[in-house]
Each structure stands twice: as C-alpha cells, then as structure tokens.
Amino acid sequence: MAEIMSNIQVSPGVFRIKISGKYEGRIGQFYMLRGSRIDPLLSRPLSIFDLKDHYIEFLYQVVGEGTHLFASLKRGDSLNLVGPLGNGFPDIEGRTALVGGGIGIAPLYFAAKQLRDTDIYLGFREEACLVTDFNSISSNVRIKVGGSILDEVVFEDYDHILVCGPTGMLKAAKQKQVEQDYHGNVYVSVENKMACGIGACLVCSVKGPEGTKRACVEGPVFLAKEVDLDD
Amino acid sequence: MINLSGSIAGVHFKNPLVMASGTFGFGKEYAQYYDISVLGGIAGKGLTLHPKSGNEGLRVFETPSGMLNSVGLENPGIKHFLENEAGFWEGLDLARIVNLGGDHIDEYIEGALLINQDSRIREAKGLKAVDIIELNISCPNVKEGGLAYGIKTEKAREVVREVRAVTSIPLVIKLSPNAEDLVSMAVMCEEEGADGVSLINTISAMKIDVYKRKSVFRNLYAGLSGPAIKPIALRMVHQVASRVNIPVIGVGGITSATDVIEFIMAGASLVQIGTYNFVNIHAGEELLSGITEFMNNEGIQTLDEIRGII
Ligand SMILES: Cc1cc2nc3c(=O)[nH]c(=O)nc-3n(C[C@H](O)[C@H](O)[C@H](O)COP(=O)(O)OP(=O)(O)OC[C@H]3O[C@@H](n4cnc5c(N)ncnc54)[C@H](O)[C@@H]3O)c2cc1C
Ligand SMILES: Cc1cc2nc3c(=O)[nH]c(=O)nc-3n(C[C@H](O)[C@H](O)[C@H](O)COP(=O)(O)O)c2cc1C
Numbered sequence: 001m002a003e004i005m006s007n008i009q010v011s012p013g014v015f016r017i018k019i020s021g022k023y024e025g026r027i028g029q030f031y032m033l034r035g036s037r038i039d040p041l042l043s044r045p046l047s048i049f050d051l052k053d054h055y056i057e058f059l060y061q062v063v064g065e066g067t068h069l070f071a072s073l074k075r076g077d078s079l080n081l082v083g084p085l086g087n088g089f090p091d092i093e094g095r096t097a098l099v100g101g102g103i104g105i106a107p108l109y110f111a112a113k114q115l116r117d118t119d120i121y122l123g124f125r126e127e128a129c130l131v132t133d134f135n136s137i138s139s140n141v142r143i144k145v146g147g148s149i150l151d152e153v154v155f156e157d158y159d160h161i162l163v164c165g166p167t168g169m170l171k172a173a174k175q176k177q178v179e180q181d182y183h184g185n186v187y188v189s190v191e192n193k194m195a196c197g198i199g200a201c202l203v204c205s206v207k208g209p210e211g212t213k214r215a216c217v218e219g220p221v222f223l224a225k226e227v228d229l230d231d
Numbered sequence: 232m233i234n235l236s237g238s239i240a241g242v243h244f245k246n247p248l249v250m251a252s253g254t255f256g257f258g259k260e261y262a263q264y265y266d267i268s269v270l271g272g273i274a275g276k277g278l279t280l281h282p283k284s285g286n287e288g289l290r291v292f293e294t295p296s297g298m299l300n301s302v303g304l305e306n307p308g309i310k311h312f313l314e315n316e317a318g319f320w321e322g323l324d325l326a327r328i329v330n331l332g333g334d335h336i337d338e339y340i341e342g343a344l345l346i347n348q349d350s351r352i353r354e355a356k357g358l359k360a361v362d363i364i365e366l367n368i369s370c371p372n373v374k375e376g377g378l379a380y381g382i383k384t385e386k387a388r389e390v391v392r393e394v395r396a397v398t399s400i401p402l403v404i405k406l407s408p409n410a411e412d413l414v415s416m417a418v419m420c421e422e423e424g425a426d427g428v429s430l431i432n433t434i435s436a437m438k439i440d441v442y443k444r445k446s447v448f449r450n451l452y453a454g455l456s457g458p459a460i461k462p463i464a465l466r467m468v469h470q471v472a473s474r475v476n477i478p479v480i481g482v483g484g485i486t487s488a489t490d491v492i493e494f495i496m497a498g499a500s501l502v503q504i505g506t507y508n509f510v511n512i513h514a515g516e517e518l519l520s521g522i523t524e525f526m527n528n529e530g531i532q533t534l535d536e537i538r539g540i541i
Contacts, residue, residue: 037486038296041293061400198264200254
C-alpha cells in the first residue's frame with residue numbers, strides 16, 4: 001500500500017494524483033492501480049505521468065467506477081499499485097513528434113521531459129488541460145481544441161511519431177502512414193482492457209500480421225503496422 | 232505443528248493452494264513477484280494439440296464482483312509447451328498440472344499421448360515436469376455442433392475413458408458448472424478411473440451493449456469467474472464431494488483464507504485460485520499465511536479435521 005500525497009482536479013473530470021514512494025519506470029510504461037480489496041474487481045492501468053525519486057504521478061480521467069473511486073481519495077489515503085509494466089517506448093534518437101489526444105496526453109509529459117528534439121501536439125475535444133505544465137518543459141507545444149490534432153503533424157518532418165489517444169486517433173495515424181507512404185516509425189500506445197497486467201491471462205491480446213501479442217507485456221506501445229486496431 | 236499437506240493419486244501437495252488454469256500462465260510471470268514454490272501446485276494455461284490464437288474482439292468485461300472472459304483458449308500448443316515451458320516446470324518444487332483441452336475427442340487423445348510420451352523420455356533421464364493431467368471438458372465439441380463435452384455425461388464419458396486408456400499420468404477431470412447433471416458427471420469420472428475432479432470452470436454468461444444493441448463478445452457468451460460465483464461453486468463442490476470417493480478440487484471465486492476453509496469444510500481436498508491472482512499479485516503467498524493463521528487461531532492441526540464436516 002502506498003500513501004497519497006495529493007489528488008487534484010486539473011480540469012473537469014481529470015485528476016492528477018501523486019503517490020509517495022520510490023518507483024521506477026520508462027516512458028510509456030504503466031502501473032496497475034487499485035483502491036479497493038475486491039470491488040471493483042480488477043486493477044486499473046494508468047500510464048506514468050511523472051516520476052521523481054520520492055514519488056510517482058498519474059493523470060487520469062474519471063470515466064467509470066474505478067476512476068470514480070480514485071477521485072474520491074484524499075491526501076493520506078492509500079492505494080495499491082503494481083509496476084512498472086509493459087514495454088514502454090523504445091530508446092529512440094532523431095526528431096520526434098509526441099501526439100496526444102484527450103487523456104492520451106498522460107504519458108507524453110514524462111516522455112517530453114526525457115526525449116530531446118521533440119515537438120508536442122496535444123488535441124482536446126472541449127477544453128485543454130495542463131497547458132502550462134507542458135509549456136514549462138518544452139517550447140514546441142501545439143494545442144488544438146476540437147478537430148483532429150493529427151492533421152497538424154507533418155509526418156515527413158520527423159523520424160518518429162508517438163501517438164497516444166483514443167483508438168480512432170491511433171487508427172487515423174496508422175492510415176496516414178500508409179497514405180503518405182511515410183517511412184519513419186509510427187508508434188501507438190494501445191488501450192486494451194486488462195486483467196492481470198503481467199502477461200498471464202491473455203485477455204488484452206492484440207492481433208497483428210505476426211500473430212497475437214499481449215498489450216500488457218509486448219505492448220502497450222507497438223509500431224502501428226504491427227497491430228490491427230479495432231474498436 | 233500445522234500440517235497442510237494433501238495428495239492426489241500419490242502426488243504430494245505441500246498445501247491445498249493450487250493456481251487455476253488460464254489465470255497463472257505457466258507460472259513464470261508470477262514467479263517474478265514471489266517464490267511460487269510455496270504453493271501446493273499450479274495448473275498451466277489450457278493447452279490444445281495445435282496452437283490456438285484465441286477469440287477475436289473484446290475478451291474481458293468486469294461485472295459486479297466478477298469478470299467475464301472470452302479468451303478462447305489462446306495457447307501455443309502442447310509441443311511448444313513441452314519444448315519451451317516444461318523445462319521451467321522441471322525445476323519447480325510443487326505439483327505441476329497440465330490442463331488439456333481439445334476441439335474433438337481425437338485431439339484430446341493425441342494430446343494426452345504426447346504428454347505421456349514426453350514424460351517417459353524425461354523419466355529415463357531422471358526428470359519430471361508433469362505430475363497430473365487436468366482434462367478440461369468445457370471445450371466446445373466442434374465435430375458435434377459446438378456444444379461443450381462437459382454438458383452431457385455420456386458424451387464426456389467417451390473423452391474420459393479414451394484419455395484414461397492412453398495415459399498412466401494421474402488424471403483429474405475439470406468439470407463445467409454448465410453440465411446438465413454435475414453429480415452424475417462426477418460419478419462417471421470416478422467410474423472411468425479418474426483420480427479426481429476439479430470444479431467449477433467458468434459459468435456461461437452474457438453482457439449486452441445496449442447502445443450497440445449486441446453482445447459485447449463476438450462469441451455471444453463468455454465465462455463468468457471471480458467472487459460472484461463462489462457461493463454457487465461451493466454448493467456444487469459440496470454436492471459432488473458427498474457423492475464421490477475420489478478427491479475433489481474446489482474452484483471458484485476464492486479471495487480469502489476463510490474462502491479456502493469453506494471449500495475444505497464443504498469436502499474439497501484442495502482448492503484452486505483463479506481470478507484472485509489478477510486482483511492480488513501475491514494471492515498465493517498471502518492466502519497461505521492466512522490459512523496458517525486461521526488454523527493456529529482455531530487450534531486446528533490438519534485440514535482432515537475439518538474436511539467435509541458440513
Ligand atoms: C496501458 C494503459 C495505460 C492507460 N493510461 C491511462 C492514463 O494515464 N490515464 C487515464 O485516464 N486512463 C488511462 N488508461 C485508461 C484507463 O485504464 C481506463 O480509463 C480505466 O481503466 C477506466 O476504469 P473505470 O473503472 O473508471 O471505467 P469502467 O468503464 O467502469 O471500467 C470497467 C473495466 O473496463 C476497463 N476499461 C475501461 N476503459 C478502459 C480503457 N480506456 N482502457 C483500458 N481499460 C479500460 C477498466 O480497467 C475496467 O476493467 C490506460 C489504459 C491502458 C491499457
Ligand atoms: C482468463 C481466464 C482464463 C481461463 N482459462 C482456462 C483454461 O484454459 N482452462 C481451464 O480449465 N479453465 C480456465 N479458466 C477457468 C479457471 O481455471 C477457473 O476454473 C474459474 O475462473 C473459476 O475460478 P475463479 O473464480 O477463482 O477464477 C480460465 C479463467 C479465466 C478467468
């Protein structure tokens with residue numbers, strides 16, 4: 001069990017939670033979190049938002065029972081977490097576009113702090129959030145509210161494109177790569193429902209041309225061309 | 232001194248905790264988190280003769296105190312297991328159970344033959360990787376319209392008899408709660424020479440997306456597991472245990488030491504832990520200390536003192 005240092009609403013329905021302790025993790029990796037013994041039953045996967053030597057932070061959107069319960073937690077309450085899990089983004093060099101849609105911006109903050117030579121593209125449906133935080137770590141942040149942030153990204157300008165957001169956005173990025181015959185790497189971080197989070201139960205499998213892969217171990221970050229994305 | 236040990240057909244279990252098939256991989260994943268040799272045993276991911284890529288579409292849906300799964304027996308096939316995973320099992324100091332599935336009777340038989348043959352080869356080198364075969368008869372009978380073997384006693388009898396005939400490895404039959412007559416199914420297993428029965432597998436269940444107006448699962452139905460099914464599993468174990476003389480392994484919804492004790496009191500020799508592994512990554516070791524503490528507090532020396540007392 002780990003102690004919560006703070007749990008603050010940063011925009012409507014979006015919370016930033018800080019948990020005390022010494023944690024590890026690479027860009028794009030995630031933790032399984034839970035605040036209940038049994039109900040809700042499964043732990044919830046959340047990406048690393050930020051990490052320092054004495055705490056870890058997550059950014060989450062309240063969508064259902066589990067995240068609702070997280071939002072009710074206060075400073076001094078405790079949570080259970082297991083991680084870091086998943087492969088994370090590979091070590092990359094070269095010009096990189098970090099593209100996030102909605103709550104998909106969560107892993108990009110940690111990424112932007114560690115990668116050099118990046119441009120950040122953040123898309124929101126209604127209201128932007130954490131703009132100041134992103135601006136404080138990078139001078140190349142583009143924000144779009146409404147419409148598709150992917151349209152703003154000129155793929156050819158980059159060696160790598162990392163996309164994190166709703167499945168529709170991942171699909172669009174995959175399609176854009178094909179249409180534009182883009183030869184750089186398009187990475188997507190998939191959000192499949194998970195149970196064990198460590199590769200034992202096979203409920204989060206992703207299909208692709210090379211067979212099935214576990215989103216929680218071989219993913220959640222895949223080359224777009226490696227995976228079939230369906231809703 | 233508290234003694235938690237038990238046995239099935241001469242196979243020793245240091246305690247009644249066995250990890251359930253499909254929820255524990257082949258043990259490697261959880262071994263990163265605790266020393267799995269503290270467990271009584273593990274049942275590996277269900278294997279079929281040929282590799283299976285599993286079901287398309289969504290495979291999991293959380294329900295109140297439970298979950299639905301539609302993995303569809305994704306597995307690398309028996310050969311791959313024997314060549315790549317069984318080596319890890321050789322080194323484990325616990326009871327190792329291979330869970331065997333199949334789409335038709337010939338697959339079950341051929342699968343059992345492969346495992347049997349492999350065991351002989353290992354034995355000649357003084358090695359062992361498999362202690363028990365657990366036959367999963369909940370698989371759909373593809374040849375006869377997809378109805379699971381585990382529904383009708385006489386259909387299941389054919390599978391149990393044929394597999395029993397081709398292997399000398401201790402054989403446990405994993406029963407489906409969807410069986411027409413679960414007690415007659417268990418009695419049949421005993422008649423056909425099975426060394427034990429394990430129950431229950433997941434309960435056939437459903438979830439509808441009312442906005443899309445269709446089942447969330449491509450296969451329509453999925454299997455319900457977790458605490459929601461425990462009271463049903465317990466009743467079924469009680470009914471079966473009072474009618475057969477072979478050991479019964481109780482499975483379904485266990486999440487605490489007292490849940491384990493309930494199954495033992497209902498007549499189970501051993502128990503299996505499935506979904507709880509997803510909830511608590513240290514489930515095995517924590518349940519073990521919980522049981523020990525319970526027995527200490529209650530002044531119980533061996534599980535025999537409380538087994539089947541209800
Ligand atoms: C690798 C990974 C990283 C993620 N990182 C973040 C993050 O940083 N911030 C954030 O807000 N969200 C993130 N998500 C999504 C987040 O896990 C879900 O929003 C959350 O599990 C919803 O739980 P709930 O109880 O509120 O919703 P409910 O709909 O009540 O949940 C029911 C079940 O469905 C699962 N589920 C529902 N939505 C999703 C989803 N989008 N992805 C995966 N499982 C889902 C839940 O885990 C639970 O098992 C991530 C998902 C994955 C797979
Ligand atoms: C994701 C998942 C996969 C499973 N795979 C198998 C399997 O391959 N073979 C089998 O006999 N049972 C399988 N089961 C059933 C479990 O072994 C167990 O019988 C059932 O889940 C009830 O126990 P529980 O409530 O403790 O999970 C699976 C269950 C789950 C949740």
